[in-house]
Amino acid sequence: MKRFLLYLLLVIEGGTTLAQDKFTISGYLTDSRNGEKLIGATIMTPENQKGTVTNQYGFFSLTLPPGNYHFSCRYIGYYPQSITIPLFGDTIITVELETNLTIDEVEVIGRKVNQTLNQLSTLSYGTIDLAQLKKAPVILGEQDLLKGLQYLPGVKQGRENTAAFHVRGGSNDQNLILLDGAPVYNVNHMFGFFSVFNNDALNHVAFYKAGIPARYGGRLASVLDISMKEGNLKQKGGIISISPISGRLTYETPIVKDKSSLIISGRRTWLDIPLRLLLKLQESDQNYGYFFYDLNAKLNWKINDKNRIYLSSYNGKDEQFFRSVEDDMRTRFNYNWGNLTSVLRWNTILSQKIFANVSFYYSQYKLDEQTITSTELSRSIFLSQSKMKDVSIKTDIDYYLLPDYKIKFGGSLSSQLFYPGFSHSKTTEGQITFNDQERNKLKNVRIYAENQVTLGAVSFNAGLAVSGSKTGTKTYIQIEPRLALSYQVTPDLSLYTSYGQFSQNLHLLSNSSLGLPTDLWVASTEHTKPQTGNQYALGLKKEITTVYSFAAEMYYKSMNNLIRFDEGAIFLSTKRMNWEDNILIGKGKSYGIEFDLRKNTGRLSGSFSYTLAWSKRQFDQLNRGRWFNYKYDRRHDLSVLCEYKLKSNRSTRSRSLNVGFTLQSGNKLSLPEVEHEALVPFHMDYAFRPEDRDEFSTVSSYANPNQFKMPMFHHLDVAYNIHVKKGKARGYEWNFSLYNIYNRMNPWFYYKSQGTVKQVSVFPFIPSVGFTYRW
Structure with a gap:
């Protein structure tokens, strides 16, 4: 199955291949305490103001021209972390962020940057x-x-x-x-x-x-x-x-x-x-x-x-x-x-x-x-x-x-x-x-x-x-x-x-x-x-x-x-x-x-x-x-x-x-507006004893x-x-x-x-x- 997916995606990618002077950095952002994936965390580079957000499995991918980049990684309630990476080839990394729930400044920056789905309002x-x-x-x-x-x-x-x-x-x-x-x-x-x-x-x-x-x-x-x-x-x-x-x-x-x-x-x-x-x-x-x-x-x-x-x-x-x-x-x-x-x-x-x-x-x-x-x-x-x-x-x-x-x-x-x-x-x-x-x-x-x-x-x-x-x-x-x-x-x-x-x-x-x-x-x-x-x-x-x-x-x-x-x-x-x-x-x-x-x-x-x-x-x-x-x-x-x-x-x-x-x-x-007595419906007669079939039961009427x-x-x-x-x-x-x-x-x-x-x-x-x- 993996070979099939690779073949399918390479065919798609073949028609849209980027110039060879760009490389991709990808990987995961995780919690340093336990290795949990951070969903919706951001990774950005100030050099060209490009960035991305981790998906629902903590994965990210960002394609940039070659060069030395400073990446800023942020997530609400965590210390921001800056890393420097020479990007002259495709690179896979895992970045661990340390939690800090007590610093308000981290929360402010995180909320402003962390636009997980910037097509949607916070009410949607x-x-x-x-x-x-x-x-x-x-x-x-x-x-x-x-x-x-x-x-x-x-x-x-x-x-x-x-x-x-x-x-x-x-x-x-x-x-x-x-x-x-x-x-x-x-x-x-x-x-x-x-x-x-x-x-x-x-x-x-x-x-x-x-x-x-x-x-x-x-x-x-x-x-x-x-x-x-x-x-x-x-x-x-x-x-x-x-x-x-x-x-x-x-x-x-x-x-x-x-x-x-x-x-x-x-x-x-x-x-x-x-x-x-x-x-x-x-x-x-x-x-x-x-x-x-x-x-x-x-x-x-x-x-x-x-x-x-x-x-x-x-x-x-x-x-x-x-x-x-x-x-x-x-x-x-x-x-x-x-x-x-x-x-x-x-x-x-x-x-x-x-x-x-x-x-x-x-x-x-x-x-x-x-x-x-x-x-x-x-x-x-x-x-x-x-x-x-x-x-x-x-x-x-x-x-x-x-x-x-x-x-x-x-x-x-x-x-x-x-x-x-x-x-x-x-x-x-x-x-x-x-x-x-x-x-x-x-x-x-x-x-x-x-x-x-x-x-x-x-x-x-x-x-x-x-x-x-x-x-x-x-x-x-x-x-x-x-x-x-x-x-x-x-x-x-x-x-x-x-x-x-x-x-x-x-x-x-x-x-x-x-x-x-x-x-x-x-x-x-x-x-x-x-x-x-x-x-x-x-x-x-x-x-x-x-x-x-x-x-x-x-x-x-x-x-x-x-x-x-x-x-x-x-x-x-x-x-x-x-x-x-x-x-x-x-x-x-x-x-x-x-x-x-x-x-x-x-x-x-x-x-x-x-x-x-x-x-x-x-x-x-x-x-x-x-x-x-x-x-x-x-x-x-x-x-x-x-x-x-x-x-x-x-x-x-x-x-x-x-x-x-x-x-x-x-x-x-x-609520029932009218309650009246009626004969037991014929199709329900099996539910009653023979001697009770002719008795009356209460029926409720709901008009509105x-x-x-x-x-x-x-x-x-x-x-x-x-x-x-x-x-x-x-x-x-x-x-x-x-x-x-x-x-x-x-x-x-x-x-x-x-x-x-x-x-x-x-x-x-x-x-x-x-x-x-x-x-």
Whole structure:
């Protein structure tokens, strides 16, 4: 395969060969402590003001005329490093930068120079500062990446304190979430209250809301690209973290110093342990509880200066269980769901200007429910299962044709298998199976190309992706043009615009915003077409001073072939119904404007953001075919996240006060307007005993979808952080958080009882503490 790639690329390069008086310097920028690649770091030469940025694997390439050059290497939070290299031939180097998180001047320069994607505004694209995220106020001591995202403009949570997020009027299934390049399909633990991502195992997080490059496909709203740590190539080390509900342990070690390494990171809740002990002490005939766990692992092997192999895996699971013994009857119930991902990746430098990444991944989401009841004379088993599998191979190639012109292209081939809802019941009298025929297979091939160009004050990324998917006897072809363009009006003012066309072959069947395990992924079929969408964005960024920056961006998004349950329907409301019998197909649109003001340095730093937005849906069978507000149509959204660094009389100790505030318009929801009695439908009569078939049941009528608006949602959170260094690598951190400090009882959901709408609130004022030790 490597010979084939070399042949293909040399043919391309042959037609555009540069003059022989130029040479290329390429290589990696890494962290001097552990060898981790620095993604988005800059390397520039003041002699001719040429420079480049490391890609998502830490690689860079720069072609220059021969001569002696001084290169300046920079990355936010690290000391800048200058190196002198006589460039009279192609050269491969690795530059190690030393971290220094305490010098503001480094942060200022890094932010000004580190234009990772200068075609995109900071409101379309951004990287998540994991170190800053760990200082933010949290609930129950659990740092959560997806909840940190919800402070960004245009990103809204589902219900209070849930990990599900909605971007610019889209639904949560329209977000592509990648872990080391593999999609994660259920990102929720504890029924949506926490996400599956363990921050201690993460290295880099990139987030796109607009201007999404052509290399990303399969979703309409956003891309969250998460990279795991690679493992320390220099020395052994680890992290222990404890919160009121869980414990985390991360261990890194070189297998062969500077050659190969291993990282293992695990997290588990202990909510079930005290309950188990109590029931055992009481000699109870029952045993029940709930827990979840995550396990991340990654192996990193540097074969030589040009080739590296990575093997990473994630396994996470939630489990709810119940055991009981009553008289002669034994009951055993298990309800569990979880993800499994595995990625094998090969990075290779094919030439000084060509970098290739080839990866193979496997991703699975699975839900199991099992109930076993037995006596001395009988035994019954009920098994319900839903799962999906995704297997893919893909290739991405970076070709640094000129210092100001980079081509990126590649493709993927994937196969997805869906089991939306399989149920099996077995007793001593016989057995029956429901919905076994519901399984569906989707095959997809996708190719793309991007052109990243800088022409003076103008830079752009013009790309095109073409995908073909086959489901059953139907084949869908999608062509997706992408464009992101920026114009540097003055040194401190930039204008941005972007356009993207997107398609999505997957649909999420859900009855709520909780991210429940009963949410099911299904594929497009002969009757249910892929979702499609278009997004336009226009924005600006102004560097007010070296300390303050301001950004604003407008957007408009249209969406087609959206699906939703009919009002009052639930998934597979009868075992004889196909999921397509319960859905409606329609379209949507969203538009708005986002503002973001940031103070980047000093003892007080942070961001203030505001979004004014509209999101609407239209279905021919609902609301007389008229447009209506989407349930997450939150007109106003204001977020504040800031940090104040307290003075300390010791250089080995730092303290900070962090504040987070959120204010949003309330969600919309559908409440039944009329409830009446009706005969049991004929097709459901099997679900009732013969003597009950003529009885009446209650039927709800929903005339106007999302007609009820919840009150304004807001809360103020405060955190006090202490960081103490005990050596070069050792130290510990305390996080004391106060959630909802003024005890605002925000509505979590509403229900209607006897004609009265009633509110349920879940999260009052909650204090918590978290502790982390590093060595």
